[in-house]
Amino acid sequence: MFDELKLLTHNPRILVILLGAPLLYLFIFGSVYSANRVSHIPVIVCDEAQNDLSWQITQAFASATDTFSLVETTTSESEVERAVREGRARLGVILPPGPDKVLLLLDGSNMIVANAALRGATDIVQGFALAQQAAFLTAPFPVLTAEARILYNPGFNYSIFLLYGLYGVVLQQVLFLALAMSVPTTPYYGHTGKFLWAKSVPYGLLGLWNTVLLVGGAVKIYGMPFLGNAGEFLLLVFLFLWAVLGLGLAITLFSPNSVYATQYTMLVALPSFLLSGYTWPLEAMPAWAKVVGHALPLTYFLHGLRELAVKGNSVALWWGDLVALGIIGAVGYIAALVGHWAFSRRVRGAENLPRTAPSPATGE
Template sequence: MNARSLLAHEWRALIQDKRLLATLLFLPLGYMILFGFLYGQEKVLNIPIVYIDEDRSVLSGQILQAITSSETFELMGPVASEAELIDKVKSGVAYAGFILPADLSQQVSQSRQGEVMAIIDGSNLMIANRALSGFQEIVQTYSVGISMKRLEANGISPEQSSGMHMGYRLLFNPGNSYTVYLLIGLLGTVLQSVTMLGMTLSLTRERAAGTKAWNYFVVKAIPYFLIGLFNVVVALGVLTQVFHIPFLGKLILLFGLALAFVLSLIGFSFLVSLFSKTNVQATQITMLLVYPSFFLSGFTWPFSAMPSWVSLMGHLLPVSYFLHGLREIAIKGNGWGQISPDVVALLAFAVITTALTFVGHSFTKRHNREDELYESV
């Protein structure tokens, strides 16, 4: 067969495989449209923050008003102490806090540099960098003399007023490290890809061979379940021991989260295999679902900055809950209270997908039996 015949044969085969052709032609466009909407807001807005105003002066009031007016921040309210502020940030109620010390206006009026402090959750660099730049913009604005007429009205001369300096502290990732930030997220994505691909290929192969017993598929899932747990432990060990990623939480919580995550992936794999007749189809569907999941998970780009329908897609992916829980345990050192919603969601996902697969399997089995009876008649 010459090159011309081979080319013609390949085109015919491609045109006949409608699923592959649609994947090649429309999937890149679909992903670009999806990611375009995902990042359409262009920057993170309405970051929830809390504050401490010990100065209670005109100046501190103006700074808080500027923060309130900024599209970057959503002011949640005051807290009583720095310990409470840090607790709010650690628990996820707020992503940052702002402290206006008691002598702020006095320092400025006496031609000394006023000091303010920002405390920021550094576990998500997108949010942390945006919060830091937003705070700096506001402080720099006042530092160069914006709104000095309001200060004059209260007896402070612009000639007497000096600038302000903002100190900041990044919690949970003080070095602002992309290694800490990204490797945790990639861990969940890689584990999801490997577990689902292996499981769906195995199940699809058995279905293609004519295996119909439901309990056989359940038993077949056990090795992949154990391998999934093993991979979680080994991968996290590599991150902590080789790349020195901090792990501040309790291992028992990680084990519980990993258990729920692997169960959800097995349920997801059951469902994918139900719609796959060949290993090629199983691979296509798995990659179609897995590839965008890291971007949709809320790990890098927060759900609050996505359109609602894109955020809904992200919330329908098990990796979203695993990555959130993993960050809460490993980077922030939080306990059961912060990860329990993630564990419940993952277990619910496992139950729902397994139940849907069981119903679909029973329907397919009954439909095939009816076809066999009809053919025998």
């Protein structure tokens, strides 16, 4: 035991991982949830009633800045549904003619946001209902009620909420681990382009197979929705693989061996799901977490997959995810090119050094 402790004290990299990683994740996980609640949920209000009560309700949503952010008002119900579908609003409030009803249209693709929006909207409506009851104790009057319609996940199904996200984590993790373990123990150098091509193609094809297998299995076996276009899905998968392979190769080529490559990729992969905004929204995270989240390929893949598969939106509404994945992949491959070139140069320089002749006396 003491010998092992002695070895650990002489290996600063392992000590940094053993002692530093828990502290790092303590800070990351604690800071991400430091807001304790989802706030500033974008809401659109459709005021068809155009009376004093509807105006007061609209102002109540506008002034509830801790929970909501009023982004738009309209008189068209179709515009409300369009805003929710396109992601411009997470909650649509429809105030139809008549004194007794408020219709709530919620984006249920993220259950955490939808629950917060439903709870906040219901509190506002109940506040007006209680005021009505107090004002009309002696005369019958219809009490204001809220009716909610949940889009994309009306039953608040946890499979629809989580399954695609977890599969995305698995796909990224498998590629990172495969690349890390593929680092040879002997020096590797030669033509950089051929090396990257040889590394990318087989792992990319396996990643494509795994993605189709997981998503197809989720749809066929577990009844997950897939409302989008298959061609757009393959384009999203291709760019996700491009980004993950580029990032993974860059990390691998700047690691001394497969053990360290595995450790470094784990440091990236472990917080990726949390920082992707797939469950806890990016809008509720501190500024530094948003920056890190926007630098991770999983963020854009999971957002695009949810938009495509769960909401059925075309690529016109999430093309920014494709651009971001392309940029991350390009940066990763450029870094990998530099890393491979530098490593090959060091190896060639070491091989060209003159060897020390054996000592005649000792033969060593």
